[in-house]
Amino acid sequence: MPLRDHYDTIIVGGGIAGASLAYFLAERGARDVLLLERETEWARHSTGRSAATLCQLDPTETVLELKLIGGRFLRNPPPGFSESPLLRCCGTLTVFDAAGLQQEETRRPMLQRFGLDASFLDAEEVRQRVPALTDPEIAGGVWVESDGRLDVHEILSSCLRGARRLGVEIEQGCAVTGLVRTGERIEGVRTAQGEIGSRQVVAAAGAWNLRLAAWAEASPIALRPLRRCAAIYSPIEPAALAVDAPLVVADHRSVYFVPEAGEILMSPMDQVEMPPGEPLADDVVIAEGLERLALVAPDLRARRVRRSWAGLRTFSPDLVHVVGEDPARPGFFWLAGQGGYGIETCAAIGALAADLLTSGRSEVFDPARLSPARFLHNG
Numbered sequence: 257m258p259l260r261d262h263y264d265t266i267i268v269g270g271g272i273a274g275a276s277l278a279y280f281l282a283e284r285g286a287r288d289v290l291l292l293e294r295e296t297e298w299a300r301h302s303t304g305r306s307a308a309t310l311c312q313l314d315p316t317e318t319v320l321e322l323k324l325i326g327g328r329f330l331r332n333p334p335p336g337f338s339e340s341p342l343l344r345c346c347g348t349l350t351v352f353d354a355a356g357l358q359q360e361e362t363r364r365p366m367l368q369r370f371g372l373d374a375s376f377l378d379a380e381e382v383r384q385r386v387p388a389l390t391d392p393e394i395a396g397g398v399w400v401e402s403d404g405r406l407d408v409h410e411i412l413s414s415c416l417r418g419a420r421r422l423g424v425e426i427e428q429g430c431a432v433t434g435l436v437r438t439g440e441r442i443e444g445v446r447t448a449q450g451e452i453g454s455r456q457v458v459a460a461a462g463a464w465n466l467r468l469a470a471w472a473e474a475s476p477i478a479l480r481p482l483r484r485c486a487a488i489y490s491p492i493e494p495a496a497l498a499v500d501a502p503l504v505v506a507d508h509r510s511v512y513f514v515p516e517a518g519e520i521l522m523s524p525m526d527q528v529e530m531p532p533g534e535p536l537a538d539d540v541v542i543a544e545g546l547e548r549l550a551l552v553a554p555d556l557r558a559r560r561v562r563r564s565w566a567g568l569r570t571f572s573p574d575l576v577h578v579v580g581e582d583p584a585r586p587g588f589f590w591l592a593g594q595g596g597y598g599i600e601t602c603a604a605i606g607a608l609a610a611d612l613l614t615s616g617r618s619e620v621f622d623p624a625r626l627s628p629a630r631f632l633h634n635g
């Protein structure tokens with residue numbers, strides 16, 4: 257179907273941020289919505305490069321709250337939303353050295369207040385859960401039973417399917433090359449097929465939100481795309497990790513791992529700032545991560561790395577998502593800063609953004625805590 261020359265809302269980017277917003281907008285009855293994705297394949301960028309985990313424990317309180325909201329949706333989506341379960345609960349186990357555990361203990365009341373099912377374990381209890389964890393530095397850990405592995409493909413395609421069914425127009429292979437501005441207002445986008453007008457434009461382009469914000473001359477929010485690598489490898493003792501073992505985050509060694517179809521998925525938890533683009537995996541960084549992993553669990557040392565990749569995790573200055581209309585540029589709506597939790601928080605953020613775009617307020621979460629204006633008020 258040919259695109260029209262005007263829509264109410266144009267969403268730029270069809271990763272998990274744009275797709276979940278499209279679904280929630282449609283579900284709230286919004287009409288006249290167009291989603292534009294530059295690539296001809298889905299999930300080519302960050303969304304297709306994640307570790308597919310719901311790990312609700314988070315050092316940033318606001319992000320933790322958003323993960324709890326997102327987790328509830330993924331555990332229990334509305335009837336007919338998806339064709340198969342979105343979450344396989346296998347828990348997560350975050351382990352700490354003595355100093356890290358002491359620090360985490362101070363957060364225990366906050367975790368209880370939010371109702372996260374977090375159990376504090378001592379070193380012996382950690383080893384009972386995952387016997388491969390023989391690192392003498394491990395003083396204890398936090399076990400979260402309701403965490404698990406996500407089916408990212410199913411989440412993304414369910415959002416797109418639902419959005420389409422409810423009337424959202426979705427166009428792949430259509431890059432936005434600029435924004436249309438009239439006075440202070442953003443009033444549409446430029447594409448190779450010409451200009452398309454709209455009342456509001458949503459920047460849901462992951463790391464490329466930097467570019468959209470520059471085109472809009474929007475408020476200066478210093479988004480930082482940080483590269484993170486991951487790899488799938490075979491360990492020397494495959495039987496040392498149960499197939500249904502939880503994701504283990506070894507906080508003190510900066511590495512995490514989880515069983516993946518008979519092999520192990522690991523990340524060296526690197527954070528290297530990069531411009532928007534397609535980062536390559538760094539073999540040295542992965543090898544160093546595997547060395548640290550061997551200290552945590554010697555039986556899980558690598559025999560062979562089968563596949564590696566890297567993706568961008570784009571953070572705002574306070575590590576919390578940026579959601580809302582730009583205070584200085586009406587018509588330009590931020591849906592940015594998904595960081596390392598864009599999949600697990602997508603339902604919370606998508607629903608909140610849809611509320612703001614359709615009614616200007618939300619019961620999902622206090623919009624002021626995610627507003628772009630928070631950076632301007634703090635100078």
Ligand SMILES: Cc1cc2nc3c(=O)[nH]c(=O)nc-3n(C[C@H](O)[C@H](O)[C@H](O)COP(=O)(O)OP(=O)(O)OC[C@H]3O[C@@H](n4cnc5c(N)ncnc54)[C@H](O)[C@@H]3O)c2cc1C
Pocket residue numbers: 268269270271272273274292293294295299300301302303304305306307308309310430431432433460461462463464483484485486523566567568569570594595596597598599600601
């Ligand atoms: C190694 C790694 C592990 C991770 N693990 C997890 C995890 O376990 N759990 C979790 O929740 N998150 C995880 N993340 C983070 C998660 O992947 C991101 O937060 C999320 O995918 C961001 O989604 P997005 O839609 O904002 O960005 P993207 O997926 O990058 O989507 C942006 C889209 O916008 C499109 N686009 C850009 N510019 C334009 C334009 N001009 N015109 C049209 N389209 C455009 C792009 O083509 C792209 O498809 C991980 C990330 C990495 C790299």
